[in-house]
Amino acid sequence: MSALAPSERSAALSRLRRVDRVVAVMAAIIAPVLVWLIATVGFGQQLYQPRFGGTAPQELSIWLVAIVAGIAALAAVGVLALIERINRRPAQVWLMVSTAVLVLSVGGPLT
Numbered sequence: 317m318s319a320l321a322p323s324e325r326s327a328a329l330s331r332l333r334r335v336d337r338v339v340a341v342m343a344a345i346i347a348p349v350l351v352w353l354i355a356t357v358g359f360g361q362q363l364y365q366p367r368f369g370g371t372a373p374q375e376l377s378i379w380l381v382a383i384v385a386g387i388a389a390l391a392a393v394g395v396l397a398l399i400e401r402i403n404r405r406p407a408q409v410w411l412m413v414s415t416a417v418l419v420l421s422v423g424g425p426l427t
Contacts (some may be wrong), residue, residue: 337393343380344389352381366425 355361363376393412400406
């Protein structure tokens with residue numbers, strides 16, 4: 317027999333899920349920042365944002381990298397929470413949605 321009652325077990329799983337998501341968001345922010353640091357400090361490269369319209373390319377700052385990664389990670393966590401709330405098979409739906417977003421994001425620079 318389980319040491320936790322069903323409601324306690326649900327609360328414990330909810331806490332674990334929340335901690336896992338916070339760790340995932342932090343990792344999603346740290347990973348591109350580390351890539352930026354390795355490219356700029358390690359290899360001495362200057363990274364630039366793509367130019368839009370007639371503007372010149374601007375230098376890519378570490379803050380912009382962290383902010384964009386954080387926004388993307390929080391959006392992904394929000395979409396996952398929504399999918400889990402409204403769907404009976406959230407893992408399959410999340411796999412399809414995340415794969416579609418990945419394909420679209422890779423295709424963006426090619427246009």
